[in-house]
Amino acid sequence: MRVIGTVGLPGSGKSEAAAVARDLDIPVVTMGDVIRQACRDRGLDPATHHGEVAKALREENGPAAIAERSLPIIREALEDGDTVVVDGIRSDVEVERFREAFGEDFELLSIEAPQEVRAERLDLRGRDASVEEGGESLEDRDERELGFGMGEAMAMADYTIANTDSLEAFHDRVRTLLTEGLAAVEGDR
Numbered sequence: 001m002r003v004i005g006t007v008g009l010p011g012s013g014k015s016e017a018a019a020v021a022r023d024l025d026i027p028v029v030t031m032g033d034v035i036r037q038a039c040r041d042r043g044l045d046p047a048t049h050h051g052e053v054a055k056a057l058r059e060e061n062g063p064a065a066i067a068e069r070s071l072p073i074i075r076e077a078l079e080d081g082d083t084v085v086v087d088g089i090r091s092d093v094e095v096e097r098f099r100e101a102f103g104e105d106f107e108l109l110s111i112e113a114p115q116e117v118r119a120e121r122l123d124l125r126g127r128d129a130s131v132e133e134g135g136e137s138l139e140d141r142d143e144r145e146l147g148f149g150m151g152e153a154m155a156m157a158d159y160t161i162a163n164t165d166s167l168e169a170f171h172d173r174v175r176t177l178l179t180e181g182l183a184a185v186e187g188d189r
């Protein structure tokens with residue numbers, strides 16, 4: 001059994017890593033979906049209340065609340081396969097919760113790229129932060145995510161992939177990691 005969590009700043013390549021997993025028929029549990037479901041449970045539109053509900057969940061049930069709610073979904077996904085990818089980890093507290101739940105079976109992958117590289121890719125993706133995030137710049141998004149504990153989470157990673165080369169090279173790295181395991185990408189640690 002392998003539960004592989006991904007962490008990384010905006011535009012680092014987390015969605016691309018999740019896409020590689022899906023291509024391999026590895027289920028991806030997205031923590032954002034947990035928040036969207038909580039919005040619907042409260043009769044709120046996820047499009048406008050996502051941030052507010054994420055904050056409320058943490059205030060009501062503690063900083064690991066979203067990780068906690070992801071656990072049954074991850075366990076259910078593990079009934080169908082040996083490996084699950086968890087996308088959307090934001091903090092060290094969440095990493096600790098997953099380590100507590102899955103022990104050695106939990107692996108943390110940090111995806112890293114310099115801010116200027118991420119900025120360029122996000123512009124190309126058409127999700128320019130200045131438009132999509134209500135005027136918030138990538139610098140501000142980075143700062144906000146680091147404020148949640150993203151930096152501490154990244155520091156806890158079992159391995160790091162530097163996503164500074166081509167998309168194809170990144171896909172290959174992630175595919176190797178998912179299919180062959182840590183030893184195959186040991187050089188990246």
Ligand SMILES: Nc1ncnc2c1ncn2[C@@H]1O[C@H](COP(=O)(O)OP(=O)(O)OP(=O)(O)O)[C@@H](O)[C@H]1O
Binds near residue numbers: 011122125166
């Ligand atoms: N190595 C690469 N070369 C070229 N483009 C890339 C590379 N890696 C990712 N991209 C592109 O950069 C953009 C950002 O990547 P992605 O959406 O995976 O980031 P993310 O970490 O999920 O970001 P966010 O947290 O903002 O959702 C995407 O358009 C993706 O296709």
